[in-house]
Amino acid sequence: MFHKQECVAMLLAGGQGSRLYALTKALAKPAVPYGGKYRIIDFPLSNCVNSGIDTVGVLTQYQPLVLNDYIGNGQPWDLDTINGGVHVLPPYQGQNGADWYKGTANAIYQNISFIERYDPSYVIILSGDHIYKMDYSVMLEYHKEKQADCTIATLEVPLEEANRFGILNCNEDGSIYEFDEKPKVPKSNKASMGIYIFTWEKLRKYLVQDEENADSSNDFGKDVLPSMLNAGERMYAWSFDGYWKDVGTIDSLWEANMDVLDPNVPLDLADKSWRIYSRNPAMPPHYIGNNAKVQNSLVTEGCNVYGELEFAVIFAGVTIAKDAKVNSSIIMPGAVIEEGARVEFAIVGENAVIGKGAVVGCDPQSVENRENWGVTVIGPKVKVGEDAKIAPKAMVEADVEKGAEVQ
Amino acid sequence: MRGNKILGIIFSHTQDDKLRELTDVRTTGSVPYGGRYRLIDFALSSMVNSGIEKVGVITKSNYQSLLDHLGSGKSWGLSRKNSGLFILPPFGRGNVLHESKVEALCNNAKFISHSLEDYVVLSDSDVIYSLDVQKVVDQHIAKGADITAVYKEGAAPEQLGASLMFNFNEEGNAESVLIDSQCQGTCNYGLHIYVMHKEFLLSAVKEAYGHNRLNFSRDIIAAEVAKGNVYGYKYTGYSAVIGSMKQYFDASMDLMKPEIRAELFGSNPVYTKIRDEMPAVYGLGSEVENSLIADGCQINGYVENSILFRGVTVGAGAVVRNCIVMQDTSIGENTKLNYVVVDKDNSIGAEREFAGEESYPVYIRKGSLI
Numbered sequence: 208m209f210h211k212q213e214c215v216a217m218l219l220a221g222g223q224g225s226r227l228y229a230l231t232k233a234l235a236k237p238a239v240p241y242g243g244k245y246r247i248i249d250f251p252l253s254n255c256v257n258s259g260i261d262t263v264g265v266l267t268q269y270q271p272l273v274l275n276d277y278i279g280n281g282q283p284w285d286l287d288t289i290n291g292g293v294h295v296l297p298p299y300q301g302q303n304g305a306d307w308y309k310g311t312a313n314a315i316y317q318n319i320s321f322i323e324r325y326d327p328s329y330v331i332i333l334s335g336d337h338i339y340k341m342d343y344s345v346m347l348e349y350h351k352e353k354q355a356d357c358t359i360a361t362l363e364v365p366l367e368e369a370n371r372f373g374i375l376n377c378n379e380d381g382s383i384y385e386f387d388e389k390p391k392v393p394k395s396n397k398a399s400m401g402i403y404i405f406t407w408e409k410l411r412k413y414l415v416q417d418e419e420n421a422d423s424s425n426d427f428g429k430d431v432l433p434s435m436l437n438a439g440e441r442m443y444a445w446s447f448d449g450y451w452k453d454v455g456t457i458d459s460l461w462e463a464n465m466d467v468l469d470p471n472v473p474l475d476l477a478d479k480s481w482r483i484y485s486r487n488p489a490m491p492p493h494y495i496g497n498n499a500k501v502q503n504s505l506v507t508e509g510c511n512v513y514g515e516l517e518f519a520v521i522f523a524g525v526t527i528a529k530d531a532k533v534n535s536s537i538i539m540p541g542a543v544i545e546e547g548a549r550v551e552f553a554i555v556g557e558n559a560v561i562g563k564g565a566v567v568g569c570d571p572q573s574v575e576n577r578e579n580w581g582v583t584v585i586g587p588k589v590k591v592g593e594d595a596k597i598a599p600k601a602m603v604e605a606d607v608e609k610g611a612e613v614q
Numbered sequence: 615m616r617g618n619k620i621l622g623i624i625f626s627h628t629q630d631d632k633l634r635e636l637t638d639v640r641t642t643g644s645v646p647y648g649g650r651y652r653l654i655d656f657a658l659s660s661m662v663n664s665g666i667e668k669v670g671v672i673t674k675s676n677y678q679s680l681l682d683h684l685g686s687g688k689s690w691g692l693s694r695k696n697s698g699l700f701i702l703p704p705f706g707r708g709n710v711l712h713e714s715k716v717e718a719l720c721n722n723a724k725f726i727s728h729s730l731e732d733y734v735v736l737s738d739s740d741v742i743y744s745l746d747v748q749k750v751v752d753q754h755i756a757k758g759a760d761i762t763a764v765y766k767e768g769a770a771p772e773q774l775g776a777s778l779m780f781n782f783n784e785e786g787n788a789e790s791v792l793i794d795s796q797c798q799g800t801c802n803y804g805l806h807i808y809v810m811h812k813e814f815l816l817s818a819v820k821e822a823y824g825h826n827r828l829n830f831s832r833d834i835i836a837a838e839v840a841k842g843n844v845y846g847y848k849y850t851g852y853s854a855v856i857g858s859m860k861q862y863f864d865a866s867m868d869l870m871k872p873e874i875r876a877e878l879f880g881s882n883p884v885y886t887k888i889r890d891e892m893p894a895v896y897g898l899g900s901e902v903e904n905s906l907i908a909d910g911c912q913i914n915g916y917v918e919n920s921i922l923f924r925g926v927t928v929g930a931g932a933v934v935r936n937c938i939v940m941q942d943t944s945i946g947e948n949t950k951l952n953y954v955v956v957d958k959d960n961s962i963g964a965e966r967e968f969a970g971e972e973s974y975p976v977y978i979r980k981g982s983l984i
Contacts, residue, residue: 504895504896
């Protein structure tokens with residue numbers, strides 16, 4: 208027997224994150240490291256637990272090994288509970304054959320029986336792509352107060368950027384009358400955050416209906432939400448006004464990491480009342496050696512720093528050797544920056560090695576044509592040879608020989 | 615059966631009277647060490663890394679912080695259905711509070727005899743080490759020993775609590791043992807870690823207790839050495855025995871050496887309670903040299919030759935030299951500290967100044983407002 212849960216969370220974590228290229232070659236986007244000791248999925252998982260939601264289904268599909276391993280039994284997030292807990296839900300074979308998750312709505316459809324075990328009144332749909340701290344219980348209260356069938360979390364974006372988002376046009380009472388996907392002339396600046404609360408009965412009905420429609424792409428944004436609106440269901444927008452960042456591209460991932468170093472950005476990871484939990488690597492405190500210089504940086508357990516850090520986010524177990532300089536960069540777990548190497552405006556993947564005297568990336572000021580500038584990415588486990596030179600905006604997925612130059 | 619047939623027993627309290635200030639508010643096992651650990655983490659992690667699945671922790675007094683630290687044993691992988699972590703309260707039999715290790719073991723004889731494991735490893739929690747206990751037990755069996763004592767060869771630490779100095783023959787058999795004596799130069803000093811067969815341990819402590827011989831070192835170890843079947847196991851890794859504030863300070867500063875960190879943390883992890891703090895934040899104008907910094911620290915001042923525990927804040931212009939600053943302590947702007955051990959939850963205001971000496975660090979007790 209399962210205890211009834213008021214609200215079950217379904218976390219869409221199957222995304223490939225193809226615009227992160229080398230970083231997501233072997234792992235799903237929600238497993239991408241972020242903020243010195245976290246992975247992206249720590250944010251929605253911690254939000255769930257802090258909001259009092261302790262039944263979470265994580266829908267995986269693309270490269271799930273690292274993600275599955277990371278989630279484990281959910282213990283780091285206190286999700287190893289007697290009732291509920293975290294459940295990894297990959298696509299499976301049923302009596303009538305097997306299917307990949309065809310779209311976001313289809314992924315939930317295929318797991319209706321998982322949801323029904325808990326007999327929930329509400330289901331919240333989350334994605335594993337965003338960095339934000341949100342109290343879902345406040346949104347759920349709003350959903351109940353409005354007696355809504357569906358509530359969509361929205362963020363006010365600058366009107367000139369609204370054409371990049373799914374925009375919701377609302378009446379004064381917050382009810383939605385129109386969806387406007389990437390509008391050329393936006394009527395509002397309320398962008399959908401991809402966070403939905405549904406009254407389960409209603410969602411179930413529309414998921415079944417959507418599945419029967421052969422023309423549907425089985426997507427929440429494109430199919431399920433519009434058909435609910437057309438049918439006149441009660442749909443409301445709930446405004447969120449905290450920090451929120453989609454880390455779907457190299458630039459946005461880099462920026463979101465740099466945001467942690469900016470005291471003016473409203474993302475407080477030190478807040479004890481809303482901790483972000485993560486799986487701990489069991490390493491000693493980090494060591495800062497003689498002659499090291501560390502400024503405006505984030506450093507975590509297991510690191511050994513003998514060189515210089517400025518605007519750097521350094522993950523667990525990283526070594527920064529003597530005379531190495533890291534500026535405005537993200538160094539992911541286990542990477543080694545050898546003596547005299549220089550890393551600027553770059554993301555160095557897990558367990559990569561930057562050889563002695565190598566130069567990776569550069570400052571945008573030092574490039575004549577800004578078009579040619581961008582954040583440099585060194586893929587996981589890649590070895591960059593001694594004195595090699597990696598140009599800005601390069602995406603390095605294979606080892607680089609000693610002294611070589613990569614554009 | 616599951617597991618490796620070894621039962622772990624850790625005495626959490628054996629140096630409570632020697633560490634005075636540090637153990638005013640806690641027992642030896644929960645003395646903070648190394649930026650994010652408590653002393654007991656080393657014995658406990660060694661046991662877990664050796665495949666031990668059942669560990670009993672003997673307590674005596676002042677153990678609230680130890681209970682808080684250990685919890686269900688989750689952080690050490692010891693929250694289990696079968697075996698796992700057992701906190702053994704001081705009143706094991708009736709209301710007799712144990713005064714010695716022999717009494718403590720007698721009080722917990724049922725816990726030991728009911729365990730399915732064949733061998734028992736006993737450890738104090740005042741020693742920092744990383745030991746493969748399985749190897750000690752393998753040698754114990756190979757030698758057919760009654761007791762195997764883990765020792766280290768070298769200059770004995772000063773003020774080694776209830777220390778034992780062994781003389782071994784070529785076979786590693788102990789020929790004699792000296793208790794609480796001083797020795798010049800190299801000697802074989804015990805690390806308070808012993809392996810015995812469960813039945814041997816039970817009968818030895820019952821016998822000693824029956825004759826009111828309650829001194830574990832004298833009445834069990836030395837007595838058995840006289841009978842001729844005690845062997846030594848030579849430990850060659852890093853170890854530190856914490857028997858005084860000075861030793862505590864020196865053992866902490868040892869962690870600045872990369873080779874010692876590699877020995878202690880390199881091959882086997884040391885587990886501790888997880889606090890989910892964010893990474894340490896270094897502000898503009900922060901300057902740090904030769905220091906060990908834990909997660910959750912916010913540093914805006916100057917830090918040198920120091921250990922900062924989780925959640926320590928250092929204000930702008932502050933100068934922290936040769937200090938150990940325990941968890942959640944804040945150091946105000948322009949405050950200067952040199953050779954100070956600051957216990958946890960302290961709030962040191964701005965423009966303060968404290969200085970001790972290398973041979974006698976100043977200690978600031980837990981929860982002070984300065």
